[in-house]
Amino acid sequence: MIPVICPIRSTLRLASVRSASAPCTRLFATVVPYHPRRPMGKKKSSTPSEDHLKLSNHHSASESSTPIVDTHTHLSSTFNAYRSRYKEAKHSTLLEFMKAMYEGHKVEAIVDVWCEAPVQKKEWKALADSAITEEGRNKDWGGIQYWFVMGVHPHEAKLYTDAVEKDILEAMAHPRCVGWGEIGLDYHYDNSPRETQQEVLTRQLRQAVRLGKPITIHTREAEEDTERILKAEVPRDHKIHVHCFTDSPEFALRLMEHFPNLYIGITGVITYTTNLNTAELIRRLASSSSSLRIVLETDAPYMIPSNIYSSLPALAKNGGGSLRLPLSHTAMIPWTAEFVAGVAGDGWDTEKVMRDARANAGLVYGV
Numbered sequence: 001m002i003p004v005i006c007p008i009r010s011t012l013r014l015a016s017v018r019s020a021s022a023p024c025t026r027l028f029a030t031v032v033p034y035h036p037r038r039p040m041g042k043k044k045s046s047t048p049s050e051d052h053l054k055l056s057n058h059h060s061a062s063e064s065s066t067p068i069v070d071t072h073t074h075l076s077s078t079f080n081a082y083r084s085r086y087k088e089a090k091h092s093t094l095l096e097f098m099k100a101m102y103e104g105h106k107v108e109a110i111v112d113v114w115c116e117a118p119v120q121k122k123e124w125k126a127l128a129d130s131a132i133t134e135e136g137r138n139k140d141w142g143g144i145q146y147w148f149v150m151g152v153h154p155h156e157a158k159l160y161t162d163a164v165e166k167d168i169l170e171a172m173a174h175p176r177c178v179g180w181g182e183i184g185l186d187y188h189y190d191n192s193p194r195e196t197q198q199e200v201l202t203r204q205l206r207q208a209v210r211l212g213k214p215i216t217i218h219t220r221e222a223e224e225d226t227e228r229i230l231k232a233e234v235p236r237d238h239k240i241h242v243h244c245f246t247d248s249p250e251f252a253l254r255l256m257e258h259f260p261n262l263y264i265g266i267t268g269v270i271t272y273t274t275n276l277n278t279a280e281l282i283r284r285l286a287s288s289s290s291s292l293r294i295v296l297e298t299d300a301p302y303m304i305p306s307n308i309y310s311s312l313p314a315l316a317k318n319g320g321g322s323l324r325l326p327l328s329h330t331a332m333i334p335w336t337a338e339f340v341a342g343v344a345g346d347g348w349d350t351e352k353v354m355r356d357a358r359a360n361a362g363l364v365y366g367v
């Protein structure tokens with residue numbers, strides 16, 4: 001189930017991460033705050049040892065299976081969550097942590113998301129620059145294709161300024177930047193006034209359209225306004241990824257009909273019993289087409305697919321249930337794909353979902 005939301009920005013957690021970190025010799029140990037879309041998990045006392053974060057391969061994985069592409073992950077936030085949850089953490093830099101989690105999982109590409117205001121200039125540039133050349137990607141990323149998008153999240157719309165926009169425009173010119181986002185409307189939390197959210201969304205859409213950049217949309221309980229603004233501002237053929245979709249299937253279908261290059265982002269939230277919309281949408285898509293217009297994403301560190309616990313018997317508790325992992329990461333994507341295949345029904349399996357989603361990631365972001 002989706003736990004209760006903590007609306008407090010995680011400055012305390014950030015401070016504790018800073019003091020807990022060993023003095024870092026590597027640039028990539030820098031800590032960046034994360035926006036609290038959802039909480040990290042349950043209480044500290046129930047956190048399993050960090051060894052459990054390193055997963056065995058999903059049962060569908062093989063030499064010939066489709067590699068993992070995660071179209072939406074917050075790398076810095078995931079590393080922060082890891083460092084704050086594990087005081088004696090084994091990995092002291094983001095790159096070390098990421099490589100350890102992904103090792104052996106055929107991770108081909110990730111789209112990292114920077115959506116804070118003000119822009120974390122030093123941090124995004126350090127990561128993106130390290131991935132410009134093949135040599136750099138082999139050395140720092142274990143050969144993974146690192147890409148990123150940038151924008152200001154609706155939670156932080158009230159912090160959008162000309163200076164922030166200038167910083168985003170600078171990032172848009174970077175060779176590893178593949179889109180503008182995540183931007184949108186979130187009326188569930190209302191962390192910024194709705195009018196401000198709409199203004200800032202419109203402003204960012206105009207820039208993205210002007211530059212021809214794919215757009216990553218965050219929309220939650222704001223169907224009417226999101227649809228109205230997108231249709232007014234974005235040309236029909238523009239590339240759009242509606243990330244971590246949880247709203248009504250009808251809303252998704254209307255957007256997909258209007259925008260032929262719009263794809264729906266599916267995270268582990270599809271596995272939650274409190275969210276039936278996402279599975280219902282998959283059912284409808286699968287019943288009307290032999291391929292799915294979706295991309296797979298983690299939204300890490302959030303949205304751990306709940307079916308992963310059946311692959312982690314060591315976490316089972318006496319008397320039922322299991323210890324919960326404190327964060328998600330890219331290697332969990334096949335569990336979400338497996339769940340999607342189960343919902344889609346006859347003729348679908350994990351591999352086919354992975355294949356469709358991988359092709360779509362290329363269509364929307366060129367990755």
Ligand SMILES: [Zn+2]
Pocket residue numbers: 072074113182299
């Ligand atoms: Zn996100």
